[in-house]
Amino acid sequence: MPGMQLNGVTIDDTFAEAFPMKATRLIITAHTAQWAEHAALSLTGFATSVIACGCEAGIERRLNADETPDGRPGISVLIFSMSGKELAKQVERRVGQCVLTCPTTAVFAGLDDGEPIALGRNLRFFGDGWQMSKVLGNRRFWRIPVMDGEFVCEETTAVVKCVGGGNLLLLAGGTDSALRAAETAVAAMRRLPNVIMPFPGGVVRSGSKIGSKYSAMSPSTNEAFAPSLTPLTRTALTDDIHCVMEIVIDGLSDGDVAAAMRDGIASVVELGPQRGALRISAGNYGGKLGPFHFHLHRLASAGVSG
Amino acid sequence: MNALRLRLREPSGKGIRVDLRGVTPAALCPLSEDAVASFEIARGNRQLALGDLFDVLVDGRDAASPTLILEGDLRGIDRIGWRMAEGTLRLVGDAGDYLGCGMTGGELIVSGNAGDFTAAEMSGGQMLIDGDCGDFAAASLPGSIDGMRGGSLVIKGNAGARLADRMRRGTLVLFGNAGDYAASRMVAGTLAIAGACGEHLAYGMRRGTVLCLGEHREASSTFAATHHDFRVYWSLLRRHLALAGGVFAQLPATAPHRFVGDIAVDGKGELLWFD
Numbered sequence: 001m002p003g004m005q006l007n008g009v010t011i012d013d014t015f016a017e018a019f020p021m022k023a024t025r026l027i028i029t030a031h032t033a034q035w036a037e038h039a040a041l042s043l044t045g046f047a048t049s050v051i052a053c054g055c056e057a058g059i060e061r062r063l064n065a066d067e068t069p070d071g072r073p074g075i076s077v078l079i080f081s082m083s084g085k086e087l088a089k090q091v092e093r094r095v096g097q098c099v100l101t102c103p104t105t106a107v108f109a110g111l112d113d114g115e116p117i118a119l120g121r122n123l124r125f126f127g128d129g130w131q132m133s134k135v136l137g138n139r140r141f142w143r144i145p146v147m148d149g150e151f152v153c154e155e156t157t158a159v160v161k162c163v164g165g166g167n168l169l170l171l172a173g174g175t176d177s178a179l180r181a182a183e184t185a186v187a188a189m190r191r192l193p194n195v196i197m198p199f200p201g202g203v204v205r206s207g208s209k210i211g212s213k214y215s216a217m218s219p220s221t222n223e224a225f226a227p228s229l230t231p232l233t234r235t236a237l238t239d240d241i242h243c244v245m246e247i248v249i250d251g252l253s254d255g256d257v258a259a260a261m262r263d264g265i266a267s268v269v270e271l272g273p274q275r276g277a278l279r280i281s282a283g284n285y286g287g288k289l290g291p292f293h294f295h296l297h298r299l300a301s302a303g304v305s306g
Numbered sequence: 307m308n309a310l311r312l313r314l315r316e317p318s319g320k321g322i323r324v325d326l327r328g329v330t331p332a333a334l335c336p337l338s339e340d341a342v343a344s345f346e347i348a349r350g351n352r353q354l355a356l357g358d359l360f361d362v363l364v365d366g367r368d369a370a371s372p373t374l375i376l377e378g379d380l381r382g383i384d385r386i387g388w389r390m391a392e393g394t395l396r397l398v399g400d401a402g403d404y405l406g407c408g409m410t411g412g413e414l415i416v417s418g419n420a421g422d423f424t425a426a427e428m429s430g431g432q433m434l435i436d437g438d439c440g441d442f443a444a445a446s447l448p449g450s451i452d453g454m455r456g457g458s459l460v461i462k463g464n465a466g467a468r469l470a471d472r473m474r475r476g477t478l479v480l481f482g483n484a485g486d487y488a489a490s491r492m493v494a495g496t497l498a499i500a501g502a503c504g505e506h507l508a509y510g511m512r513r514g515t516v517l518c519l520g521e522h523r524e525a526s527s528t529f530a531a532t533h534h535d536f537r538v539y540w541s542l543l544r545r546h547l548a549l550a551g552g553v554f555a556q557l558p559a560t561a562p563h564r565f566v567g568d569i570a571v572d573g574k575g576e577l578l579w580f581d
Binding site for chain 2: 029069070071072106130132133134136139143149150
C-alpha cells in the first residue's frame with residue numbers, strides 16, 4: 001500500500017469508514033465532582049460496542065459548577081446507538097439504574113435541538129405518586145422523593161443524527177510502543193468536544209471483521225492485523241509490526257470525528273516511530289457500507305499544517 | 307405589515323363599558339387604516355367602530371411582527387388583548403378588566419394599572435404590567451376549572467385578592483404586595499411574591515410553588531415544614547426567576563424554608579420563604 005511518511009511514521013493511503021448513528025448528551029451533576037463521576041462511570045460502563053451493549057457511551061468532559069444547569073460540578077456524557085428507539089431504551093435503563101441510584105445526582109438534557117426521547121418522563125413513576133413536575137420556561141423537570149432528598153431530572157433529552165465508527169489503527173513494534181501511541185492519541189482526542197472513544201481506556205485490541213466461519217458468531221477477529229498470523233494469512237502487516245491497537249471514535253458530526261482523527265494522527269506522528277507507532281492505518285469495508293469516509297492522508301496533512 | 311397606534315380621544319372611566327375583544331395586533335396590523343377605523347367593537351349592547359373612540363395612526367409600514375400600541379385612559383375598556391396569540395400589544399395608560407385574558411402567545415406590555423381578572427386563564431406568551439392589578443389576576447374565569455396555565459406574567463406593582471386562584475402552570479412574578487387568598491386553590495405553577503402577602507395564603511393549594519420574600523403570616527396549620535436538601539431544585543427555580551430581574555435576580559444561593567400543603571387537599575404544594 002503506498003504510504004506517506006511524516007516524522008518517520010508511515011500513514012497508509014486508506015480511509016476509515018463510519019456509519020450514521022443516533023446520539024444524545026446528558027449532563028450529570030452531583031454534590032461533588034466525585035459523585036458525578038461515580039454516576040457517569042457507572043452509566044457509561046459496559047457500553048463499548050453496539051454489538052452487544054446496546055449502545056456506545058463515554059464521558060465527554062468534566063464540567064465546572066458554573067457550566068451546569070444547577071450550579072454544581074458535573075460531567076457530560078455522550079450515548080450512541082443504532083436507532084432512536086434503542087437509544088431511548090438504553091437511556092432509560094442506564095439513567096434509572098446508575099444515576100437515579102447514585103447519591104445526590106441530578107440529570108439534565110445536554111442538547112437543545114433534536115427529537116426528544118424520555119429521560120425523566122418514565123423514571124418519574126419511581127416516585128409512586130409523590131413525584132412533582134415543574135415547568136420552568138419551556139423545560140419540564142421532575143422531582144422524585146428519594147432517601148437523600150430528591151432526585152431532579154429533566155423530562156426529555158434531545159436525540160440527534162451522528163457518526164459512529166471512525167477509527168485509527170496504530171501499528172507498532174511492540175506492546176509498550178503500541179500502548180504509548182494509543183494512549184497519546186486518546187489523550188489528544190479527549191481534549192475535543194462532541195466525541196467519545198467508547199472502548200476501555202479509549203482503546204480496543206480486538207479489531208474485528210464482519211462475519212466468521214462459525215454461524216453463531218458474526219464479528220470475528222481481523223486476522224489481517226493479527227501479528228500472530230502474519231505468516232499464515234493475507235496479512236496487512238509487515239515483519240516489523242508486532243502489536244496493533246485500534247481507537248474507535250463516535251462523534252456528533254462527521255466534522256467532529258474528523259477533527260479527533262486529525263489530532264490523534266498528529267499526536268502519534270509527533271511521538272515518532274521510535275517511541276510510538278511505525279504506521280497508522282484505518283479500518284473500512286471497501287467503502288460500500290458506511291457513508292462517511294475519513295481519508296488518512298487528508299487528515300494527516302490537515303494535522304501537520306494545523 | 308403596519309405598526310399601529312390607537313389613541314383614545316376621551317378618557318373612558320365612566321359610563322357603559324367598551325369591549326375590545328378582537329382588537330389584537332394580528333387582526334389589525336394587516337388592515338388598511340380605513341379598515342382599522344371601521345373595525346367593529348361593542349359598547350354595552352351597541353356596535354360601534356374603533357374610529358369612533360380612537361385616532362388611528364400608523365407608526366411604520368414594514369413591521370416584522372404585528373405591533374399595536376394603545377394610548378390613553380382605558381380604565382373603562384375591557385378585554386384588551388383578549389386571547390391574543392402573537393405580536394406585540396403595548397398599552398400606554400391604564401386598562402379595564404380582563405386584560406390579556408386567555409392570551410396564548412405574543413407580548414403584552416402595560417405601563418399603567420389593570421383591573422380585575424388580568425391574565426385570567428392566560429396560557430402562553432409574556433405579559434408585563436408596570437402598575438397594580440385588581441382581584442383574580444391569573445385566576446380562572448367564573449365556572450372554569452383552571453386559571454393561568456402557561457406563559458409568564460410579571461406585575462411590578464401590587465395585586466388584589468385571589469391572585470393566581472386555580473393557577474395551573476406558568477410563572478407569575480409579583481414585585482409588590484398580594485391581597486388575601488393569594489394562590490387559593492392553586493393547582494400547580496410558580497408564584498413568586500416580593501412584597502407582603504395578605505390573609506389565608508395558599509388556601510386549598512394542591513400543587514405548585516409559592517415563594518414569598520416579603521412579610522407573611524406563619525404557615526397555616528394545614529401546612530407542614532420539610533427539612534430535606536432541595537438545593538438542586540432551588541437553583542433551577544432561582545435561575546428561572548432571575549429572568550424577572552430586580553430582587554429576583556439576587557435571590558440567595560442557600561435554599562429557603564419549605565412547607566408542604568395544603569394538607570386539607572392534595573398537600574403537594576410548597577411555600578418557600580426565608581427568615
